[in-house]
Amino acid sequence: MASSENKQSSKDWKKEAFNDFLYSMDRLLGEKPIKGLLQSMDDFFATASKEKxxxxxxxxxxxxxxxxxxxxxxxxxxxELEFFSQTLVISISHQELEMEENQSKGIFKKHSATRRLSHSVAFAKPVMGENxxxxxxxxxxxxxxxxxxxxxIQIIE
Structure with missing residues (x-):
């Protein structure tokens, strides 16, 4: 009888410890610094996939x-087009160069930006990459x- 009570109290203790752990993690991830960090990460990945x-x-x-x-x-x-076994990769690069010169003020400004976007297409059936x-x-x-x-292949009875 005492043995079954010990098993039950052991189970209760483990369940209570696990619930305490979950509560602590929930509080940690819900607090402002972490919550703000997680929200920033969500926003980054949501916008990054749209722009790439x-x-x-x-x-x-x-x-x-x-x-x-x-x-x-x-x-x-x-x-740029590349083909890798069953996958076609289409990449485009767009380069912007902005120059501003004001000789009277002695200012020269140059800004360069390169943007590279790509899209991959996978094919379900085998394709002839060389053609x-x-x-x-x-x-x-x-x-x-x-x-x-x-x-x-013909199926025979």
Whole structure:
């Protein structure tokens, strides 16, 4: 009888200790410095993902995938395409150079910024990476990726 009471009190003690731990963690993470830090991290990751990409459309026919991206104001030289086993990576880099010179005041200001955005497209079916064709005209990038034709297998009764 005493043995079962000891087991029960041991379980109660562990449960109470665990509840105390959860309460302490809840208080720690809910206090202002930590809560502010966690909110800042959430905000950072929410905005970072929006700014690091651009809209891409993927369509599919029987023989190929067609990837298209509207890139207004981006020249062909600013676009980089890379293919890694089953994944196409489209990257664009946009460089801004701002110069201001005021000789009468002896001020020269130069500001340079480079922004790099990328988007990855993974393909569900095997594709022929060596036969990819890309075209960029009037701000529209179109990429055709041929599919590998598999052998159809007939199911016999």
């Amino acid at each position: 990409s651009f809209p891409v459309e993927l369509s599919e026919t029987e023989n190929e995938y067609l990837v298209s991206a509207k890139l207004p104001g981006i020249s062909r030289e600013q676009i 990819i064709k890309a075209n960029h005209r009037d701000g529209l990038l179109e990429i055709k990726i041929p599919k590998v034709r598999g052998k159809r």
